[in-house]
Amino acid sequence: MIEEKDIINVDEPELTAGERLYLPQIAGGMRTTLRHMFKKKITVQYPEQKRELRTENYRGVHRLNRDEQGRVACVACFMCQTACPAHCIHIVGAESPWEDREKYPVQFDIDELRCIYCGMCEEACPVDAIELTPEYDLVGRTREEMIFDKEKLLMVFDRTKETKPRKNPKITGYSGTGCADEHTVTERGEAH
Amino acid sequence: MAKITIDNQEIECRDGIPVLQAALEAGWDVPHYCYHPGLSVVASCRLCLMEMQLPHPKTREMGWAPKLFPSCQTPVKDGMVVRFDSGAVEQNQKACMEYFLLNHPLDCPVCDQAGECHLQDYSYKFGESESRMHDQKQVNPKKDIGPQTLLYSDRCVMCTRCVRFAEEVSGTEELCIVNRGGRAEIDIFPGIPLDNPMQGNVVDVCPVGALLDKDFLFKKRVWFLESGDSVCPGCSTGCAIRVDQSDNRVQRLKPRYNPGVNEWWMCDEGRFGWKYVHDVERVTRPRLRRGAEMETPAWESLGEIVRYRFEQQVDRHGAAKVAVLLSPMMACEEAWLLAKFVRELAPDATIATGFVPMVGEERCFPVGCNADDAKFVIRREKCPNGRGVELVAEHFGGSTCDFDGFVTKAGEGAFEAVWVVGGYSEEWVPKALATSLAKIEMLVVQDMFESALTGEAELVLPACAWVERDGSFVNHAGLIQPFERAINVPDGARRDGQYLFGLAGFEGLYSGARVRALMAEEMDAFREIAEAPRQPAHQH
Numbered sequence: 133m134i135e136e137k138d139i140i141n142v143d144e145p146e147l148t149a150g151e152r153l154y155l156p157q158i159a160g161g162m163r164t165t166l167r168h169m170f171k172k173k174i175t176v177q178y179p180e181q182k183r184e185l186r187t188e189n190y191r192g193v194h195r196l197n198r199d200e201q202g203r204v205a206c207v208a209c210f211m212c213q214t215a216c217p218a219h220c221i222h223i224v225g226a227e228s229p230w231e232d233r234e235k236y237p238v239q240f241d242i243d244e245l246r247c248i249y250c251g252m253c254e255e256a257c258p259v260d261a262i263e264l265t266p267e268y269d270l271v272g273r274t275r276e277e278m279i280f281d282k283e284k285l286l287m288v289f290d291r292t293k294e295t296k297p298r299k300n301p302k303i304t305g306y307s308g309t310g311c312a313d314e315h316t317v318t319e320r321g322e323a324h
Numbered sequence: 325m326a327k328i329t330i331d332n333q334e335i336e337c338r339d340g341i342p343v344l345q346a347a348l349e350a351g352w353d354v355p356h357y358c359y360h361p362g363l364s365v366v367a368s369c370r371l372c373l374m375e376m377q378l379p380h381p382k383t384r385e386m387g388w389a390p391k392l393f394p395s396c397q398t399p400v401k402d403g404m405v406v407r408f409d410s411g412a413v414e415q416n417q418k419a420c421m422e423y424f425l426l427n428h429p430l431d432c433p434v435c436d437q438a439g440e441c442h443l444q445d446y447s448y449k450f451g452e453s454e455s456r457m458h459d460q461k462q463v464n465p466k467k468d469i470g471p472q473t474l475l476y477s478d479r480c481v482m483c484t485r486c487v488r489f490a491e492e493v494s495g496t497e498e499l500c501i502v503n504r505g506g507r508a509e510i511d512i513f514p515g516i517p518l519d520n521p522m523q524g525n526v527v528d529v530c531p532v533g534a535l536l537d538k539d540f541l542f543k544k545r546v547w548f549l550e551s552g553d554s555v556c557p558g559c560s561t562g563c564a565i566r567v568d569q570s571d572n573r574v575q576r577l578k579p580r581y582n583p584g585v586n587e588w589w590m591c592d593e594g595r596f597g598w599k600y601v602h603d604v605e606r607v608t609r610p611r612l613r614r615g616a617e618m619e620t621p622a623w624e625s626l627g628e629i630v631r632y633r634f635e636q637q638v639d640r641h642g643a644a645k646v647a648v649l650l651s652p653m654m655a656c657e658e659a660w661l662l663a664k665f666v667r668e669l670a671p672d673a674t675i676a677t678g679f680v681p682m683v684g685e686e687r688c689f690p691v692g693c694n695a696d697d698a699k700f701v702i703r704r705e706k707c708p709n710g711r712g713v714e715l716v717a718e719h720f721g722g723s724t725c726d727f728d729g730f731v732t733k734a735g736e737g738a739f740e741a742v743w744v745v746g747g748y749s750e751e752w753v754p755k756a757l758a759t760s761l762a763k764i765e766m767l768v769v770q771d772m773f774e775s776a777l778t779g780e781a782e783l784v785l786p787a788c789a790w791v792e793r794d795g796s797f798v799n800h801a802g803l804i805q806p807f808e809r810a811i812n813v814p815d816g817a818r819r820d821g822q823y824l825f826g827l828a829g830f831e832g833l834y835s836g837a838r839v840r841a842l843m844a845e846e847m848d849a850f851r852e853i854a855e856a857p858r859q860p861a862h863q864h
Contacts, residue, residue, distance in 0.1 A: 209433030210545045225542045234434040235542055258433045 185266045187296045191249045192268040194242050194280065195288035197261050197298045204286060205261035205298075208235040212253035212262050220246035221253060240282040244270060260299060265292040328404040337400055344372050344395040347408065354408055355417055355446045357424075357483040357531045359396035362588045362699075363492055367394035369483050371420050371446070374398075375413055377405040392416055414450075421451045424481050427462045427506075428532075435479065437533030439546040443481060464509055470498075470518035472538050472592065473527060477509045480534035486510060486526040493589060493699050494522040495690020510534070521702060522689055524595045528578060528588075539596055540576045549575055552810030555797050556586075557653065557708040557790045558594035561701055562799030565590060567598075567791050567810035574598050574791055574811060585803065591702045600749040601789040601811075606772055608814040611784040623818055627826045630768070630783065634669050637741035637766045643670035645740040649730055650717065651678035652707035653747035653787075654820070655795025656804070656850070657839035659709075659716040661824035666743060667720055668829070674723040674738075676730035677713045678745060679752050681706040703800055707748075708790070712798035719847050734760040746771030747787040747820075753777050770820065786817040793819050794836040796853065804853045806836055 150156050176183050197205045208225030220243040228236035253262050265288060272278045280288070289298075325336050330347055337346035345361060347354050357369035373392035380387055386405070392412060407413070425447060432438040464477035482501070487510065490499045498518045502511045512518055518526070527537045549568040556563040556577070564582035568575050577598060579590035600606075612621045612629065621629060638646060648666040650659045666673045683706050688698035695701065717724045725733065733739065735756055742764060746752060749772070758776035761767055769781040778784045792813045796806040813819055825834035830842075837854070844854035 207434050208542070210548075211433055214545065214547065227542060234431065 179269070185268075187266045190266040190268070191251050191264040192266050193244065193264070193270050193288055194247070194253070194285055195263055195265050195292055196240060196282060196285040197263060197289055198286060203230065204236060204240075204282065205259055206237045206240060207233060207259055207261070208237040208240075209258060211256040211258060215252040215256035217250060217252060218246050218248045220244075237282060240285060242280045242285065243278070244280055245275060245278045263296075263298075265296055267292060326400045326402045326404075328400050328402070328406065331407050331409045340399055342396050343374065343398045343400055343404070343406055346400050347395065352408060354395065355442075355450065356396060357442060357481055358485065360485050360488075360529055360588075363485060363488040363529070365397050366484060366488070367397040369420070369481065370394065371417060372396050373413060373416050374406045374408050375410050417446075417450045418452070421446055422456070425451055425455065426457055427464075427478065428481075429461065429463075429478055431479075435476075435533040436536050436541060436546075437479075437530075441533055442531035443479075443533075462506070467511065469512045470523060472596070473518055473523060474536045474538060474541065475510060476534050476536065477511075479532050480510055481532050482508055482510070483531060484510075485529040485531070486535055489526055489529050490518070490520075490523075493525070493689060494520050495692060496520040496522075498523075499526070520691075521591050521593060521687060522589060522700065524592045525579070525589050537576070544570055544575050552791070552808040553580060554791060554810060555708065555805045555807040556590060556594040557797070558591070558597050558706065559703040560705040560708065560710055560800035561586060561703050562708060562797055562803065562805055563590045563594060564805065565594070569791075569811045572811045574601055585799065585801075585805075586700065589700050591700070593702060597749070598789075598791070600772075601791055603773070605774070606814060607774060607778065607784060607786045607817075609786060609816040611778075611781075613782045620816075623823065626823065630827060631669070633766055633782070634666075634741055638670050641740040641765075643672040644674075644723070645738070646670035646673035646742070647676060647730070647733075647739045648673060648743040649676045649678050649727075649745055650713040651745040651747050651787075652680055652710040652713050653678075653790070654709060654713060654745055655790075655793060655807075655836065656709065656712040656716060656798060657795040657834075657836050657843065658793070658820050658824050659713045660719075660843050660847075661821070661828040661830075661839065662743065662745070663716055663720050665824065665827045665829075667722075670741075672723060674725060674730075674733070675717045675720050676725050677710070677717050677727060679727045679748075679754075680710050681748065681750075681752065705800065708797040708799070710798075711800065711802055712796070712804075715798060715847070715849055731757050731760075734764075737763070740764050741766035743768040744770070744777060745787065746773075746775065746777075748772070751775065785820075785823070786814075788813050788817060788820055792817075793821055795821060796836060796840065802849075804849065806840070806853065 199205045208223055210223055210225070213221040213223055222241045223237050224239035225235045226238045228234060249264065251264055254264055267288065326339050327334055327336055328343070328346060330350065330352060335346065335350045337349065342365065344354055344356060344359055354372050356372040358366050359372060372395045374395040375388050376393050376398070377386045378389040379385065395406070424443060428443065432444060435441070438444060464480070467475040467477060469475045484501065487499045487501060491497050498512050498516055498520065499510060500513065502509050524537065527535045548570045550570060552567045552569070554565050554567045556565045563586035564580040566578045566580050568578060577595050579586060579588060581588055609620050610623065610626060611618050634646070646666060646669070648662060650663065663675050682704050684704055686695065686704050687702040688695055689700040731754060742761060744761070744767065746769070753775045758780070761777060762780040767777070767781045768783045768785065769777045770785040770787045771778060772787045772789065790807065791810040794807060794809040796804050798804050819834065821834040821836070821839070825839070840850055840854040843850040
């Protein structure tokens, strides 16, 4: 509730004689324009030319990371789906075929058209399996094509792992339910 | 009633119950693992310890005793003064939590219990964010203890609720504790799996993610589930249940606390018996015979068509040739609406109560006890509302009969226009009935699956599963229990109640409560329930 005492009225400042004449302002504007004409240009001829991007934190197309053995790193915990404000992630989890992990995603779909590229999924992921990549030139002919499934997302990883290598965090695996390997305990101080 | 003081607040509670129970009922959120109101008290988790005032041994003056007492094991006494908000109590809770979390894996992201886990809640409330333990965590194995249940023993907090359940409620005693102290584990005896008709409850009583249901394993995170309060249609016990659904699909059923009926429990037959709801073979569209062709009429025009065709039959053969078979799978409200519709068209119409499936014997738990001492009974009558449709038929009076009578009469050619309601999950039509009803002029079949009758019918109407409807069931003891709708009807179908509501001459949307209010005007049995529906409290 906004109270009367919290409201501050700000009056428009009075224009000086020079400002009321407008001419000095126009000259000032022209000076800025002229200065930029002789500066180094920052526009590029896209798509022939492409700009350098900050690869670490650019929020482009998603990828699903692979672990050292080339398996999908996701443990199907649904944290990204829970965090997603656009409800564009759909996961079907199942018991994993591997000894060191409890769950894995049999299906992992991201609707890239619905996504707002906020990066919350990346924030929420406890195993850093989902990441946003510097890839931004996302095109497709149909809506179906723009729903990226697990294979497509893994392909994005294969494409971008050179430019943005996976950090391979110390907390990995969720090996069994036990998590007894030494990786799990240290690093982030989470230990129960 | 006893009066006790908790944290300087005086409350009234029932005599003889533990202080913990009194505090929980009065709204205190006292942490506890081992205590369960339906099981014996062991006071082993030590989380619910409280401070209590006792007389000083010398001066007899009342003062806070220096040690803590387990509130689950201390019965209430008039004038008792206890507290949970003291430093000593909180310190104990913190210390206990540290012990519980010593070996507990940090696998909440992949644990199915996450979101409804007491360990998670209490850890958030009382636990430290960092462990002080330098040693490696002890990892207990994951065990497959039965056809429906998995035991992740490294998540276990040794509250022994499951062991006590198997001893005291199911009476089958499959579970036990092996090893001692910090190495203690829950286990089964070699070669004897946890396989009894009540075993699903051990998953419910488990306060952590140690016991998990294979049926629900990895299916959904629990925070995506939405629930509807329902009643199990599996037998005439009428267990209060919660239907957990997401994306319009039933994910699991859980029991609700329902004193005097199912208490905290439900049987596996009911728990896993909902799969037919999502069967693709279900009848989802109305089907009307026009000449030799079957066509799908619009729901809007259906009322008129049905009324017209029935009127034709009454004109041709007389009202006594009309009959309706009310299925015990119907809700009371639906049965009442249908009976009302038929009796209005044909005042001499026969109202028959439907086929009551009887399977085996009544099964009482703990196993080996007699029916009077049973804590839980699975009844042989495998339908939820036998009593309810009988009540409705009695209310309308006139020509009524039971299912056998109906089959006999139909065989004698007593009817020309019949409305048959099924709604069973399994094949139910006796051959004799199918052949005799195939000959009549007007047959309306309202059923969930195709049967010998639907092929012969003039009009086939989809019957919806109970999770898609709302209404009330009357259990074996005559208790009327309302249930809510949990999911939407399949595409193309309409709730039974909705089209029957229209047929019976009412306008607008059907709701169980609305029809109950109408029924209460005529039927005494429904007066009380229409005014104050019995809603059992949620209690874990």
